[in-house]
Every structure is written in structure tokens, then in C-alpha cells.
Amino acid sequence: MRVEAAKNSFLTKIILISTLGGLLFGYDTGVINGALPFMSGKDQLNLTSFTGGLVASSLLFGAALGAVFGGRLSDYNGRRKNIMLLSVVFFASTIGCALAPNVVVMIISRFLLGLAVGGASVTVPSYLAEVAPADRRGGIVTMNELMIVSGQLFAFVINAILGTAFGDTSHVWRYMLAIAALPALFLFIGMFRVPESPRWLVSKKRNDEALTVLAKISSKEKATEELAQIQATVNQEQEVKKAGFKDLATPWVRRIMFLGIGIAVVQQITGVNSIMYYGTQILKDAGFTTNAALIGNIANGVISVLATFVGIWLLGKVGRRPMLITGLTGTTAALLLIAIFSSTMHGSTALPYVVLALTVTFLAFQQGAISPVTWLMLSEIFPLRLRGLGMGLTVFFLWIVNFVIGLLFPVLLGSLGLSTTFYVFVILGVLAIMFVKIFLPETKGLSLEQLEQNFRNHGKNTGGLQESYSPKAASTD
Structure with missing residues (x-):
């Protein structure tokens, strides 16, 4: 029982630390909601409707690029190292936003913050999926989505507290933005205490290290079995020609x-x-x-x-x-x-x-x-x-x-x-x-292989979309 409790505790630590990336994702997208009205004043950043939209949306443009390149960087550096790098970008760009003297610096800082948000949106779920035991993967990966909406709620609460208590303070919006530096710092420090993704380790032929990680999360038998499954999947993917x-x-x-x-x-x-x-x-x-x-x-x-x-x-x-x-x-x-x-x-x-x-x-x-x-x-x-x-x-x-x-x-x-x-x-x-x-089409109840076959056969000797995805062809979950 003690061994099982220790493994669960270790897995819980991994989840709580890594999903700080999701929390930051949520906070940084939600905090602008309450900060904009305060930073729009003439004695602040003097925002118009358009420049206010740029301040809010520059993060999103950065996130689009961060999502594209974040996956490739995590494939090259490893999930753990990439999350640590993202935490540094989160911290630095948050400070840049909080201290921004004008609209231009604010937009640039929000864009850089977006790179971190986009990178986290692809790297954190991948890390969780690859660290979690197979029988608990679904519930663990959805924790990141929960942390994102929790981060937005946290931002709304902080905005309300600071806005009502210190609304007369000219730079209250700077404090709203600056708070995100704390979870970024905790994420960077915390990632030193969690392991690299076993799947990434296997992809780099570091199988012994991968087995050590898996053994900390589940029993030795399950760890050995899961390592074999990971090796088979990695070998299969290496043989598949990417589109x-x-x-x-x-x-x-x-x-x-x-x-x-x-x-x-x-x-x-x-x-x-x-x-x-x-x-x-x-x-x-x-x-x-x-x-x-x-x-x-x-x-x-x-x-x-x-x-x-x-x-x-x-x-x-x-x-x-x-x-x-x-x-x-x-x-x-x-x-x-x-x-x-x-x-x-x-x-x-x-x-x-x-x-x-x-x-x-x-x-x-x-x-x-x-x-x-x-x-x-x-x-x-x-x-x-x-x-x-x-x-x-x-x-x-x-x-x-x-x-x-x-x-x-x-x-x-x-x-x-x-x-x-x-x-x-x-x-x-x-x-x-x-x-x-x-x-x-409906995808519930169909395996990934069945879905691929249905897409390949769409319009070929069938009655079209509905027949190709008829309920009779699908089993229940």
C-alpha cells in the first residue's frame, strides 16, 4: 500500500506541476478581460478600440506561431526541457507586460507571451499523455483543460479583487498582469523535480531511463509492459511516411x-x-x-x-x-x-x-x-x-x-x-x-482504423456521408 501511495503521490506531483502551464494559459488569456478598462485611460496607455483589440489579440497571434513550433521544439529538446523554456518566456514576457511604458512594448510583450501560451497548448497535453499510465490517461490529460478554465476563473477573481479594492490606483492593471509571474516561477522550479516523458526517451533510444520513469508511476510488471508498447508504437511511427x-x-x-x-x-x-x-x-x-x-x-x-x-x-x-x-x-x-x-x-x-x-x-x-x-x-x-x-x-x-x-x-x-x-x-x-x-460525420464508437477506412471509402459505392457513418457500423463506447 505504501508503494502504491508513493507512486500515486509522484504522479500527482507531475500533474500539479506540469499543468501550471495550463493555468498560465488560462490566466494570461483571461486577465486582459479586467485589465483593459484600466489601461485604456489617457493617463495610462490611452487605448482606442483598435489598439485595445491589438493588445488583447497580439497574444493570440503569438499563440498561433507558438503552437506550430512548440511541438517541434519539444520533439527536439524533450517535453520537460521545453516546458522549462516556456516557463522562462512566460516569466519574462509577463514582467514586460506589467512594466510596459507604451502600447508598442505592451503589444510586443503580449505577442511573446502568446508564443509561450501556444507552446504550452501543445506541449503540456503531450507530456501528460506520455507520462500517464494507459488506464488513467484520459482523465489525466483532461486535467489540463480544467486548469485552463481554472486559470481564467483565477484571473477574473484577481481582477475583481484588485479592481474593486484598488481601482483608484492608476496602475492597478500592472498588478493584475504581474501576478502571472508567480506560477511561471513555480513551473520553472517544479519542472526540475519531475521526469522526462518516457515516450520521448524511447524515441531517443534511452530505454533504460524510460523504464526507470515508468517504474516510479506503476508496478514493475506494468512498467515493462508499457515500455514494450511504447517501443512498438515508436517503431511503427518511424516506419510510417509522414504526410x-x-x-x-x-x-x-x-x-x-x-x-x-x-x-x-x-x-x-x-x-x-x-x-x-x-x-x-x-x-x-x-x-x-x-x-x-x-x-x-x-x-x-x-x-x-x-x-x-x-x-x-x-x-x-x-x-x-x-x-x-x-x-x-x-x-x-x-x-x-x-x-x-x-x-x-x-x-x-x-x-x-x-x-x-x-x-x-x-x-x-x-x-x-x-x-x-x-x-x-x-x-x-x-x-x-x-x-x-x-x-x-x-x-x-x-x-x-x-x-x-x-x-x-x-x-x-x-x-x-x-x-x-x-x-x-x-x-x-x-x-x-x-x-x-x-x-x-459521427466518430463515436469507431476505432481510428475504422474512421480512416470510412474516409478513404467516402463516396465509393456508398450512399454518401450518412451511410458511410451509419449507426449500424458503430459500436457503443
Whole structure:
């Protein structure tokens, strides 16, 4: 029992330390929500709608590049060393943001911070998946998603505390940003106390070191068995010729890429990050004071965390398509109601509370249905030889769409107003539902090999998409 407890304790330490990268991801994307109103003043950075959008979205453009190169760097340096490098970038760029004397320095620092966020978005889940025992992998990897939304909630709480207690302090936004330096420091120190990924060690022919790591996490028998499985997988991947851009000439490969990019775009055009980045501004435009908006925005963070638990549970119970369609219907309906009430109840004292209730409802559908399905389907649809190219391109598109929305949302809000801006997102939501209904197949209950075969056979002597993915062909999870 003591040995088992020690192994569990060691694994828990690995999870808690490495997922600080997810916490930083969440905090740094969420903290701008409350910091922007304070840094926008004439005696601060004097932001316009456009420069405010640049400050928020420059992180997202950096994240797009960080996600593309982060995976390659972790393949070269190792997951552990790469996370340590990312923690240094997190720390330095956080200090740069907190001390920024002008908009230019702020945008550059936020861009560098984005490189760390993007790198963490691909490296931390890979590290967790490769360290976790096979029978616990799913639950452990989802801990990173939980830490991301927890980081956003943490940012909203810190924003509310500092904004209400020290709102009269001219540079309160600098303290909001600077707090992220602490978990970055803890992540750097903590990574000295955790091992390298056993899978990466095997890929570098360091099998004895890999076995030592595995033996610290599970029994010697399981460790030996898992090492053999890792060796077999690594050998298989080395024999597989990786796909390149020339493979996009193949129709079924193009279709998978189209679906992957479509899934990534669908997740972003719901407008979720307009609420996560500008929730305080939305509530202010609805009628709340700055302090009330900061406090009310905490509800958005709380529901995101709770809905993530629900989403993880639902994945094993419900098909991917109905779950995604239900989520999109819910988010689009919530946005439509925000648009309608913002115009019909303009000036009403009840409007800010109605808008807050609807943003909470929106996030319940987004985090409980859309976001979990997005990442699961992206991990399912790409065959082994396409996975590197496919995930790289889709995650890049996801971050780029995120960047565009983050940049344009405050501009739309300033020029069109709250109601019309949300009508734009309602139209995008309807297009997203149509994409899922027309193009997206069901993947639940099918092995990765069955999925690849179905994609290859699509349109060949079948009745089309629905027959190719008929429920009869799928077993239950």
C-alpha cells in the first residue's frame, strides 16, 4: 500500500506541476478581460478600440506561431526541457507586460507571451499523455483543460479583487498582469523535480531511463509492459511516411483537412473568446459599473469550470454530432437573446443582469458541449501519417480565427454597438450549425482504423456521408 501511495503521490506531483502551464494559459488569456478598462485611460496607455483589440489579440497571434513550433521544439529538446523554456518566456514576457511604458512594448510583450501560451497548448497535453499510465490517461490529460478554465476563473477573481479594492490606483492593471509571474516561477522550479516523458526517451533510444520513469508511476510488471508498447508504437511511427502538403492532392486527405479546419473554425466563431477576453466590457456596455462588471464576470469563470466537468462526463454518454449541434444551438440562441434584449431593453436597470445571465448560459453550452467535442474530434479524425500535418494546420487556424475575432470584436462593439455586434455572431452561429449538419460525420464508437477506412471509402459505392457513418457500423463506447 505504501508503494502504491508513493507512486500515486509522484504522479500527482507531475500533474500539479506540469499543468501550471495550463493555468498560465488560462490566466494570461483571461486577465486582459479586467485589465483593459484600466489601461485604456489617457493617463495610462490611452487605448482606442483598435489598439485595445491589438493588445488583447497580439497574444493570440503569438499563440498561433507558438503552437506550430512548440511541438517541434519539444520533439527536439524533450517535453520537460521545453516546458522549462516556456516557463522562462512566460516569466519574462509577463514582467514586460506589467512594466510596459507604451502600447508598442505592451503589444510586443503580449505577442511573446502568446508564443509561450501556444507552446504550452501543445506541449503540456503531450507530456501528460506520455507520462500517464494507459488506464488513467484520459482523465489525466483532461486535467489540463480544467486548469485552463481554472486559470481564467483565477484571473477574473484577481481582477475583481484588485479592481474593486484598488481601482483608484492608476496602475492597478500592472498588478493584475504581474501576478502571472508567480506560477511561471513555480513551473520553472517544479519542472526540475519531475521526469522526462518516457515516450520521448524511447524515441531517443534511452530505454533504460524510460523504464526507470515508468517504474516510479506503476508496478514493475506494468512498467515493462508499457515500455514494450511504447517501443512498438515508436517503431511503427518511424516506419510510417509522414504526410506533407503534396498529399492534399488526394481527395480523402483534403476532406479530412477540410473537416479538421472546419471544426477548429466552428469552435471559435461562436464568439466564446469575445466573452472570455471582453466580458467586463460587454457587461459595462450593458449598464454595469466597472466594479460591478468585474464582480459579475466571475460568474462566467465559475460556469466555465463547472461546465467543463459536465462536458467531460457527457463525452462518454452522447454522440459527437448531437452534442456539438446542441451546444451550437444553445450558444446561438443565447447570443440572439443578448442582441434582442440589448436593443429592446436599452437603458433598463434590468438589462445588465439579463446580459450576465445570458453570457453564463452561453458559456454553459460552449464549455459543456462545444469545446470538449472540438478537441476530441480533432484527436480522432487524423490517421497516424496525417496527424502531424493535420493537427498543426488545424490548431494554427484555430488560433488565427481566435486572433481575428479578438482584434475585431472591440472595433465592432465601438462602431456597431452591443446589439448589432451580437447579431453578427448569431449569423456565424447559424453557419456553424449548417456546417456540422451537412459535413461532419459521427466518430463515436469507431476505432481510428475504422474512421480512416470510412474516409478513404467516402463516396465509393456508398450512399454518401450518412451511410458511410451509419449507426449500424458503430459500436457503443
